[in-house]
Amino acid sequence: METCTINTPLGFAKIVGDIHGISSVIVLNSEEIITDIIPIELEDCVIQLQEYFGGSRKQFNIKLNPQGTDFQKKVWEQLNQIPFGKTISYLELSKQLGDTKAIRAVANANGKNPIWIITPCHRVIGSDGSLTGYAGGLHRKQWLLNHESPYKQQSLF
Structure with missing residues (x-):
């Protein structure tokens, strides 16, 4: 390696x-x-x-080889389908994977994502729009979501 x-x-x-x-x-x-x-x-x-x-790249084109369980890899593959600038909830992600009862397992797999930014676990938020847990810290998650937002916040000062 x-x-x-x-x-x-x-x-x-x-x-x-x-x-x-x-x-x-x-x-x-x-x-x-x-x-x-x-x-x-x-x-x-x-x-x-x-x-x-x-700011010139919205999609990654890199060969990935993350190590994890089959379930984790399935979740990570689904994360790779979330478009740049978009977010989904953990519940929605669980639905996409076919089991709404697996929401905790999905959230756990999301948190174990070993490929920061490229596999965009930062695009998963709470059903109420809250910035729930992020291994890199919520300040980084907020920065990444702001970076990807089509609506750039201007500083007043």
Whole structure:
């Protein structure tokens, strides 16, 4: 497995993957040393993340290889279907997966998503529109949703 660390507007991110695809992208809560030379297996991921944060990318085209249970992978695949700039509720996600009673299991799988931003778990919110849990912190979830919003909030000052 190859690894690299990049800086993003939301902090340092560690990318892990190999020729089979990206297995994880995690946001770190500490300062890290930025990787000088990006391994070739991770170059597309780094470029596409930079494009996303720069505002020129709305969809990722990267080979993914997350590790998890079959159920988790099924949930993560469904997350990849949520369009840029859109949100759905955990209940709606459970319905799409065919079992509204599995809402807690779906939420748990969502929280274990190892591929930050690319598999957009930040686009899942509470049925009442609330920003429920997010492994990267609710401030990051809010930033990502604002970043993807077609309605940009202007600062008054």
